[in-house]
Amino acid sequence: MCRHLGWLGEPVSVASLMLDPPSGLLVQSYAPRRQKHGLMNADGWGVGFFTDDTTVPRRWRSAAPLWGDASFASVAPALSSRCVVAAVRSATVGMPIESSASAPFTDGTWLLSHNGVVDRAVLPAARDAESTNDSALLAALIFGRGMDALGDTIAGVGADDPGARLNIVAADGSRLLATTWGDTLSVLRRDDGVVLASEPYDDDPAWQEIPDRHLVEVTGARVESTPLTALKGS
Ligand code: GLN
Numbered sequence: 749m750c751r752h753l754g755w756l757g758e759p760v761s762v763a764s765l766m767l768d769p770p771s772g773l774l775v776q777s778y779a780p781r782r783q784k785h786g787l788m789n790a791d792g793w794g795v796g797f798f799t800d801d802t803t804v805p806r807r808w809r810s811a812a813p814l815w816g817d818a819s820f821a822s823v824a825p826a827l828s829s830r831c832v833v834a835a836v837r838s839a840t841v842g843m844p845i846e847s848s849a850s851a852p853f854t855d856g857t858w859l860l861s862h863n864g865v866v867d868r869a870v871l872p873a874a875r876d877a878e879s880t881n882d883s884a885l886l887a888a889l890i891f892g893r894g895m896d897a898l899g900d901t902i903a904g905v906g907a908d909d910p911g912a913r914l915n916i917v918a919a920d921g922s923r924l925l926a927t928t929w930g931d932t933l934s935v936l937r938r939d940d941g942v943v944l945a946s947e948p949y950d951d952d953p954a955w956q957e958i959p960d961r962h963l964v965e966v967t968g969a970r971v972e973s974t975p976l977t978a979l980k981g982s
Pocket of ligand 1: 864
């Protein structure tokens with residue numbers, strides 16, 4: 749399992765989202781507070797963010813622990829964005845540990861992080877997947893079906909693999925989409941934007957937990973969540 753985070757709002761530094769909060773992704777990489785599966789997230793990390801000069805997201809991913817990356821810690825305060833997806837990874841047993849297996853994945857327009865596990869046997873082979881881990885294959889399936897079908901795709905995969913955990917955070921620069929399916933997700937509405945995170949990065953009482961099996965859409969300051977039900981025959 750991993751921990752992930754999405755941001756949509758005013759430009760803020762990547763460091764202010766990932767590294768500075770008292771229980772942000774940096775701390776979650778070695779001491780997550782609410783993680784049910786796995787003790788730490790030391791098998792890599794990644795961040796993708798949109799800048800105003802292009803619709804193509806920029807990414808920085810690694811197969812090493814976030815806490816050891818002094819270069820990223822130095823540069824992250826200077827990276828500013830209105831829309832960010834970031835993750836720290838705890839690889840499922842048997843999955844490759846390589847930077848291309850770390851979220852966020854991309855199809856060139858969207859960024860997508862998967863927090864969870866899914867049996868690769870229920871996923872179609874995808875030649876365009878970035879890696880061979882379950883999360884990369886799931887990302888390729890979701891991108892192939894289209895982001896407007898995210899809820900249906902997750903509900904279908906959830907029906908095919910009842911043990912799957914399928915929490916997603918995705919963004920295209922103007923929208924954040926997320927699902928809860930077997931793991932936690934919280935939302936924080938700030939004056940300058942909206943944060944979605946596997947677990948709160950601080951003790952602000954304004955964090956609200958999203959119920960399990962929901963689809964979340966953030967557009968501007970609007971946060972909408974709708975229930976998902978397992979579909980047969982994905
Ligand atoms: N199943 C994932 C992997 O190994 C585990 C990490 C995560 O929660 N995305 O890639």
